[in-house]
Amino acid sequence: MSEVADHGVRFGRIAVMVPVKDMDKAHDFYTKVLGFTKTFENGNPVGFMILKRDQGELHLTLQPDHPTPNFNVAHMMVDDVDRLYRICQQHGARIIKRIKDQEYGLRAFVFEDPDGNRIDVGQPI
Structure with a gap:
């Protein structure tokens, strides 16, 4: 395994850039x-739009011709994963992976936003 480079540079927040085909629809969902x-x-x-909630931040970028990815584009940590799971179900978000306790210590699920972007959501067990 290689060593971690330490160049003396400290990183601040890193925000996820999410491509969307319809900015109004994405704005309404989020x-x-x-x-x-x-x-x-x-x-x-x-x-381009910046959305925030608590410590979370998403950057939406209008990309009408962007192909829908078949992988998770973001991972969100929340304090009530079961509640968010129910909210996603109630609002018709497509559930890619049902909620369950994972062997790596998270209770997690994956849903798709209106543009098909897959978001992995987790909470420590």
Whole structure:
């Protein structure tokens, strides 16, 4: 195994960039269903948006021709994974992996947002 490089540079937050085909639809899902708040937008029409909730931050980028990925694009840690699972189900989000306790110490599930982006959600057991 290789050693970790330490160049004396400290990293701050790293935000996930999520490609979306319809900015309004994505905004509505993340704000009205998941409770994020828009803190910034750019362009006319809007091509970039920052959404925040608690310590979480998502950057949405308008990419109308972006192919839907078949892998998880983000991982969210929450304090009530069962509640978020029910919220996703109630709002018709496609569940890719049902909620269950994982051997790596998280209770987790995976859902798709309206653009098909897969989001992995977990809570320590």
